[in-house]
Amino acid sequence: MKIDVKEAAEFLRENNDYLILMHTSPDGDTLGCGTALCGALQRLGKNAKAVCPDEIPHKFDYLFEAFEKQDFEPKTVVCVDVADTKLLGDMKNVGDTAKLCIDHHVSNVEYAERTLLEPESGAACEIIYYVIKELGVPIDKAIANSLYTGMATDTGCFKFSNTTPRTHRIAAEMIELGADFMHINYTMFDMKTxxxxxxxxxxxxxxxxxxxxxxxxxxxxxxxxxxxxxxxxxxxxxxxxxxxxxxxxxxxxxxxxxxxxxxxxxxxxxxxxxxxxxxxxxxxxxxxxxxxxxxxxxxxxxxxxxxxxxxxxxxxxxxxx
Ligand SMILES: [Mn+2]
Known part of the structure; x- marks a missing residue:
């Protein structure tokens, strides 16, 4: 079933104990979505954890400041930026029980019970931004860092054809809210080992x-x-x-x-x-x-x-x- 931002927010408000899944070979968008949404849900008083089946490169460490580690038995699986549960590696079976998927890939196979799909979004983080707004959670510096990272990385630092005026507007708002755009862009685009x-x-x-x-x-x-x-x-x-x-x-x-x-x-x-x-x-x-x-x-x-x-x-x- 396809749903809109309002319905996704309603679903997230009504449920609890979230396991947010991010795709294998994690990129800034899936990690930005997962950490931002996890942080926002925790600020709503929910239990939430964000998990990636693969090891996460250290340069993304700062994203994990957006939420706290919580110990609980997850009940509600949400996938972010995951077009197909094939992209969940060892956690494919868990992904197959997803109640909600938030994504921007045209190729999304609609495996989840509810799918919030916006292919015109340059990054799935743009959709997460609207969901968090709809939830009424104030975006702090850590969440702003996560959302900015997703938008910057999926648009190749705002250079790819998927970049829109909206991407820039949301990114600008993230900078206003304290996103470390210089550090993020250096780490994501310039720094090499x-x-x-x-x-x-x-x-x-x-x-x-x-x-x-x-x-x-x-x-x-x-x-x-x-x-x-x-x-x-x-x-x-x-x-x-x-x-x-x-x-x-x-x-x-x-x-x-x-x-x-x-x-x-x-x-x-x-x-x-x-x-x-x-x-x-x-x-x-x-x-x-x-x-x-x-x-x-x-x-x-x-x-x-x-x-x-x-x-x-x-x-x-x-x-x-
Ligand atoms: Mn993406």
Missing amino acids: QGRIKLEHLALESIRYYANGHIAVIFAPYSMISGIEGIDSDDIGALASMPRQIQGVDVGICIKEKKKDVFKVSIRSTERIDCSKIAQKFGGGGHERASGCSFYAGTIEDIAKKVVEASEKACREAGII
Whole structure:
């Protein structure tokens, strides 16, 4: 059942003992949503905890100041920024019992009893902002940090096409409420570990071009990732945006093998290509400009060949080649 912000707030006011689930390979948006909503519910006098099935990179530590650790038996599962319970890893079964999902992915499969879906929101944190407003909880500095982080990260620091005047207005309000925007943007966009620099160096060396330079692929096989000390999932995730940064590239593909024989493919595109359609061919999904899919067998070369072929087809259909 699809619901609106008012109905979501009503549901949250009527229930208690919340387990808020955030997706695997956590990003600033899912973590921002989870921590902000958890904090807001606690300020309403509810029990709430926010949990991610994966380890959370340390650079996100500050988000967890938005709520307190509580000990209770969770009753009500809420998923935030989670389009499909497949994205919950080991906690998929828990996600399948979700009473509420708050999300902005067009690809949301509506697995929860109630879904608050706003695909026009640049970040799910924008929707959480309206829910918190509707709940009447004052937004303090910690919640402002969480919401700002989600909006900044999902819009690539307010640069992607999903950025709207509304994103800026809400972000501006978060700055008024004390969000540490300089610290957040430095940590999320500029700061790199030595391991990250090494990884980027090796990944860039692997780059290959197709379709007259309209498609670029970078490879991060297990042998590369496992050979670099001190990198985390976030460093690896950041590779996804690199091929699309190259002038003339309409489809940027990054193939990562974090665990042996588990291949994650990230696809980024210009406005000329809907890359969620490319990912869907391989059982994945996402947004028009940013999507992904996974493979659990085959070689990195075979996978590249398949995804490149699908991307070439998309480029041909778009009249690019
Ligand atoms: Mn998101």
